[in-house]
Amino acid sequence: MPSRNQEPATEASKNNDLPGVNSLSREPLLxxxxxxxxxxxxxxxxxxxxxxPDCDEVFNYWEPTHYLFYGYGLQTWEYSPAYxxxxxxxxxxxxxxxxxxxxxxxxxxxxxxxxxxxxxxxxxxxxxxxxxxxxxxxxxxxxxxxxxxxxxxxxxxxxxxxxxxxxxxxxxxxxxxxxxxxxxxxxxxxxxxxxxxxxxxxxxxxxxxxxxxxxxxxxxxxxxxxxxxxxxxxxxxxxxxxxxxxxxxxxxxxxxxxxxxxxxxxxxxxxxxxxxxxxxxxxxxxxxxxxxxxxxxxxxxxxxxxxxxxxxxxxxxxxxxxxxxxxxxxxxxxxxxxxxxxxxxxxxxxxxxxxxxxxxxxxxxxxxxxxxxxxxxxxxxxxxxxxxxxxxxxxxxxxxxxxxxxxxxxxxxxxxxxSAPKNIYQADLNITGNVCFGKEWYRFPSSYFLPAGARPRFIKSAFAGLLPGAFAESNTPFRDGTWRVPKNMNDLNQEDPSKYIPIRDCDYLVDSYFEYREEDAGTLEPNYILDTENWDRVACQKFLDARQTPFLSRALWLPSWVYRDQRVWGEYCILRRKPKDGAQRSIHT
Incomplete structure (x- = not known):
């Protein structure tokens, strides 16, 4: 738009104003x-x-892409031919x-x-x-x-x-x-x-x-x-x-x-x-x-x-x-x-x-x-x-x-x-077998972060909706999991117990621990990280406890000389089951 002032506008000043849509000869400033x-x-x-931040990205896009590449991955109900x-x-x-x-x-x-x-x-x-x-x-x-x-x-x-x-x-x-x-x-x-x-x-x-x-x-x-x-x-x-x-x-x-x-x-x-x-x-x-x-x-x-x-x-x-x-x-x-x-x-x-x-x-x-x-x-x-x-x-x-x-x-x-749910896998962990997720199921960053010998599995937690299943594993170039109707899928978000495996079949477990939170009343979400009798820590990183951290401290990062750091941290860990007989379990299917 033309300059609104008493002095004549120069050509340079006009180029900095908001013109009508017919000024087509203008060059970008950069x-x-x-x-x-x-x-x-x-x-x-x-x-x-x-x-x-969105588990839909992992389960509906990263996992099917992984399946096309490697022949295995997690499958949601949305990919069932029925829907x-x-x-x-x-x-x-x-x-x-x-x-x-x-x-x-x-x-x-x-x-x-x-x-x-x-x-x-x-x-x-x-x-x-x-x-x-x-x-x-x-x-x-x-x-x-x-x-x-x-x-x-x-x-x-x-x-x-x-x-x-x-x-x-x-x-x-x-x-x-x-x-x-x-x-x-x-x-x-x-x-x-x-x-x-x-x-x-x-x-x-x-x-x-x-x-x-x-x-x-x-x-x-x-x-x-x-x-x-x-x-x-x-x-x-x-x-x-x-x-x-x-x-x-x-x-x-x-x-x-x-x-x-x-x-x-x-x-x-x-x-x-x-x-x-x-x-x-x-x-x-x-x-x-x-x-x-x-x-x-x-x-x-x-x-x-x-x-x-x-x-x-x-x-x-x-x-x-x-x-x-x-x-x-x-x-x-x-x-x-x-x-x-x-x-x-x-x-x-x-x-x-x-x-x-x-x-x-x-x-x-x-x-x-x-x-x-x-x-x-x-x-x-x-x-x-x-x-x-x-x-x-x-x-x-x-x-x-x-x-x-x-x-x-x-x-x-x-x-x-x-970033812990993604960064924790960067170390050379040599993970094999069943890697289980309970209350942390929705933070799984995809099978791209697990070695070829490992498979993501779910154990029962307080969540009562429908979790993903697994594509039928395939070694053929054309993945038949794209057209086979998987069992026990629904579009009503109704829980399916067949999506879980027993905790005893887990070789590894991904879990979080926050000091100020109590265990689930029904023991569906125990603090596995504290269970040193059955689990060893393989890798851990700090993870923000959003419930205990004040809003401003979790919404923005501020240097300590501006605002006292009030963030409360928990732990995010990969745990390995302590062997009872010295033998590694096979992948649960």
Whole structure:
């Protein structure tokens, strides 16, 4: 938008303001390669150190991928052909990414885990850089730069980038799709293809994010084209999405050996599952859950994202000629996504991942608008342009620095407090036999962290829902576990006792101990770490006791000279059963 002051604006000053959507010749403030390099560097750090906070990532994606590679792994009910709400094509594509590296002799499985994570962050980095360039050229170079300064340091993007989840995958391609809609002329075919990949191969619900962009494109095209021409263009642009639809249906039907359309099954289960089934079986959260979650992951910039539409209306009143429909359309996806998912009782952090880029765009727009409104107000108050500009830049700089510091503190707090379930396997433990999980079942980081001679098993704990079973082990190139209906699976989260093995059959046990917690009243969760008569400690690391640690101490890491460390620590250990007869047990099947 043009400068709001009494002095003539120079060409340099114009380039720092928020223009209309027709300013297409603007160059990004930072070269593409520099931005991509920075995002890649942060992505590599996240691939190395980000935790796995969601057991769904492990059991529904890492374990099936491990099964395709090695012929064994854990299987959830979602992969039963009776329900078929997970895509083998999605898992298969990710398996192919690491296939060349698996041919390297003596390469540890955990290295393949890291390689795939790195590939995911690389894809995220490219999509983020593409969106940066598109914002810079079609909206304003300043908005593009602010988008990067908001998104790259954020704790939310740090966690979402390396996550092996359809919602993260959808986030990558939503960014590609949004970038295409911002370019002039719009390549509708490319834009719809990217959103189709996000929805059909990733998470179908993210297709809602294309609606504002598509409607705006139709409105703009309608100014110069007839309705028939618009629909003809849309029909031609759906060729690639339709080909993708056929591919997804064909590959998944081949894997399940029955005709299935996984994206539809996901929608039917989650939206039309009925009162006895559906996502609410796995927990519900209060209406304010996403407000709190986004505040932790994006802090000040989350607040900036929420007020973006308000500032845009203020700008519309202040200088109506410079606010366009494109600005409103750019802000709508975040509000649309946040509103829809806040209404759902079942809420999870990963559900917000596809909207993270939209949140960062909204926050960037807020900061850019705030600067312009400061310039406008100062011009009305006869304050010098130099002072007004310094005030606006200083405000934005302070917000970005404070936000980056808080996000860094958040990242450090999470990685230092909760990395033990992943890091504990890094030592050369030479584990063989049955590795059992009781109350720590949901923190298992996947079979990629266990040697070939070890198998993950479950023992009974206080948890009373349905645990994963195991794929039938296979040495053939084509895994028949993709189409065989496993026994004792259900979509009602009803406990199945056959998923457990007796504690006596466990060769190793992964458990945690927190000094201030009592044992389960029914002795289902005894403190095995203290049972030195039957178990030896193989490896232990400290693990945060979230119940005993005050909120601020567990939410953020602060140096001791700023805030007294009040974190309370427990232990997270791999235990080995003390041999009674000197013999190692065979793997329980």
């Amino acid at each position: 070269p593409y390669r520099i931005v991509l390099s920075v995002i890649l560097s942060v992505g590599l750090v996240s691939a190395l150190y980000a935790t796995i 078929a709400i997970r895509s083998w094509l999605y898992v298969g594509i990710h398996s192919l990414v690491t296939l060349p590296f698996s041919l390297i002799p003596n390469l540890d499985k955990s290295h393949l885990f890291l390689i795939l994570r790195t590939a995911l962050t690389a894809t995220a980095a490219v999509s983020q850089a593409e969106l940066y360039e598109a914002l810079s050229r079609s909206i304003n170079p300043g908005v593009g730069l602010l988008f990067i300064l908001v998104s790259v340091p954020s704790a939310g993007m740090f966690q979402a980038m390396p996550a092996y989840l359809p919602s993260s995958f959808a986030m990558y391609f939503v960014m590609f799709g949004m970038a295409e809609f911002l370019r002039t002329p719009v390549s509708l075919s490319k834009a719809l293809t990217h959103f189709s990949i996000a929805g059909l191969l990733g998470w179908p619900f993210c297709l809602a994010l294309v609606v504002p962009q598509l409607l705006f494109w139709m409105a703009e095209e309608g100014k110069t084209k007839s309705i028939m021409e618009i629909f003809r263009c849309m029909a031609l642009s759906t060729m690639m999405p339709l080909a993708l639809l056929a591919t997804v249906t064909g590959i998944d039907s081949l894997a399940y050996r029955k005709v299935v359309f996984v994206p539809l099954n996901i929608v039917l289960y989650n939206v039309f599952g009925g009162s006895e089934r559906g996502p609410d079986l796995y927990g519900t959260e209060p209406w304010w859950y996403y407000f709190a979650n986004l505040s932790l992951n994006f802090n000040i910039t989350a607040a900036a994202a929420f007020v973006s539409i308000v500032l845009l209306f203020v700008a519309l009143v202040a200088f109506p000629a410079d606010v366009t429909g494109r600005h409103f359309v750019l802000l709508l996806p975040f509000y649309l996504w946040f509103g829809v998912f806040s209404l759902q009782p079942h809420k999870e952090e990963r559900f917000m991942y596809p909207a993270y880029p939209a949140l960062c765009i909204n926050a960037a727009m807020t900061l850019a608008l705030a600067k312009e409104l400061i310039l406008f107000a100062c011009s009305k108050l006869k304050i010098q342009q130099r002072i007004a500009r310094t005030l606006g830049i200083s405000l934005i700089t302070i917000i970005l620095i404070v936000s980056a510091i808080i996000s860094t503190s958040r990242i450090f707090a999470i990685t230092t407090a909760y």
